[in-house]
Amino acid sequence: MSQIFHRSTNTFAKLSIYGSIFIIGGILAVIIAVNRSGYVTQAGVTREQPVPFSHQHHVAAIGVDCRYCHTTVETAAVAGIPPTKTCMNCHSQIWSTSPMLEPVRDSYRTDKSIRWIRVHDLPDFAYFNHSIHVTKGVGCSTCHGQVDRMPLVWQHSSLQMEWCLDCHRKPEKYVRPREQVFNMEYEPPADQIALGKQLVKDYKIQSLTSCSTCHR
Numbered sequence: 001m002s003q004i005f006h007r008s009t010n011t012f013a014k015l016s017i018y019g020s021i022f023i024i025g026g027i028l029a030v031i032i033a034v035n036r037s038g039y040v041t042q043a044g045v046t047r048e049q050p051v052p053f054s055h056q057h058h059v060a061a062i063g064v065d066c067r068y069c070h071t072t073v074e075t076a077a078v079a080g081i082p083p084t085k086t087c088m089n090c091h092s093q094i095w096s097t098s099p100m101l102e103p104v105r106d107s108y109r110t111d112k113s114i115r116w117i118r119v120h121d122l123p124d125f126a127y128f129n130h131s132i133h134v135t136k137g138v139g140c141s142t143c144h145g146q147v148d149r150m151p152l153v154w155q156h157s158s159l160q161m162e163w164c165l166d167c168h169r170k171p172e173k174y175v176r177p178r179e180q181v182f183n184m185e186y187e188p189p190a191d192q193i194a195l196g197k198q199l200v201k202d203y204k205i206q207s208l209t210s211c212s213t214c215h216r
């Protein structure tokens with residue numbers, strides 16, 4: 001049979017077929033990388049707030065406990081954002097004429113809440129609950145990072161499903177003694193896995209990976 005195409009065409013065809021696989025693979029890799037990047041997850045990005053409230057000042061310097069402001073974090077699904085009255089407990093006395101705090105005083109006078117811009121926000125189809133994590137020994141800083149070092153809050157973790165599941169599959173990698181949950185300086189010990197396994201037993205921590213745990 002006579003050859004219609006020259007031999008080299010074969011090589012060319014093979015090259016372009018394999019080539020396209022690499023190109024498609026490359027494009028997929030880029031899409032996945034972008035999806036996990038801070039650009040999409042908004043991790044590491046601070047928001048401009050109506051008042052430049054600083055956790056660094058209020059937590060690390062002044063020493064106010066998380067629960068003074070996030071009052072429901074141990075008992076409810078949401079941690080809660082403090083009402084203006086909480087700020088005024090101190091700021092009716094301290095820095096009471098500072099222009100930076102004018103929006104706080106205005107909110108107090110007019111009884112209109114300060115409109116804080118949310119930093120963490122899961123999609124509605126994913127259910128999250130603070131109280132269970134706090135009672136089972138997951139520290140604030142494990143998920144939120146060292147908030148006490150943040151002049152403005154940014155999102156420390158991706159909050160993507162993969163991130164939740166990494167811990168739900170092996171909670172012993174992350175859990176700490178309950179009394180350390182609010183400690184921003186806590187460092188996991190060298191034998192974390194041994195400690196973790198003990199805590200998993202003591203606190204009866206389950207590995208919750210079924211879809212209905214978070215999608216209900």
Ligand code: HEC
Pocket residue numbers: 049053055058059064065066067068069070081082116117118119120121140141144147148152153182184
């Ligand atoms: C004096 C009050 C106060 C204290 C104490 C405080 N916070 Fe906050 N926190 C706020 C306010 C107000 C906001 C909303 C403005 C912002 O995002 O910065 C906030 C926001 C946050 C957010 C981001 C919320 C969002 O929009 O997603 C996290 C996370 C957080 N706080 C964690 C902590 C942790 C952890 C501690 C203890 C180490 C703590 N906070 C102590 C007042 C406080």
Ligand code: HEC
Pocket residue numbers: 051052053054057058061062064069082086087088089090091094095100101104
């Ligand atoms: C337990 C008392 C206390 C509470 C509650 C409190 N503050 Fe403060 N705040 C202070 C003190 C003290 C300073 C002065 C810090 C300094 O000079 O280093 C301050 C400073 C500030 C400043 C000045 C800017 C800076 O350097 O941080 C802002 C803005 C501010 N607070 C906002 C708020 C808001 C908003 C709330 C309520 C969510 C709040 N504070 C609740 C004690 C408090």
Ligand code: HEC
Pocket residue numbers: 066070073077078079080081120121122123128130133134138139140141142143144159181182
């Ligand atoms: C297991 C991870 C995890 C731990 C531990 C955790 N958080 Fe959160 N936090 C989240 C997630 C996820 C959101 C976003 C929730 C949403 O959008 O529904 C959030 C949101 C918040 C918010 C915004 C208001 C709200 O309730 O949605 C505050 C404030 C907050 N966390 C404070 C804290 C404090 C204080 C602690 C420690 C006592 C803590 N968190 C421990 C994951 C965690």
Ligand code: HEC
Pocket residue numbers: 122126127128129132133136138142143159160163164165167168171174204205206207208213214
């Ligand atoms: C660092 C560890 C860790 C991370 C990260 C984490 N979790 Fe959990 N989660 C736990 C532990 C521990 C429990 C308690 C399991 C048990 O009941 O024994 C739990 C329990 C839960 C529960 C069960 C609550 C209930 O009322 O039944 C839900 C829902 C949940 N997590 C959602 C999430 C979501 C959504 C994320 C990600 C945004 C997340 N978790 C991230 C450790 C983690």
Ligand code: HEC
Pocket residue numbers: 122123126159160161164165168208209210211212213214215
């Ligand atoms: C520990 C909590 C948790 C469990 C268990 C879980 N998911 Fe998710 N899932 C999430 C969170 C949080 C998101 C939102 C992620 C985001 O915003 O990027 C999500 C997102 C999704 C999405 C949207 C696409 C995506 O990846 O963002 C799908 C589909 C999904 N989950 C399916 C499932 C299925 C099927 C299962 C069971 C095999 C499951 N999930 C178990 C927490 C969970």
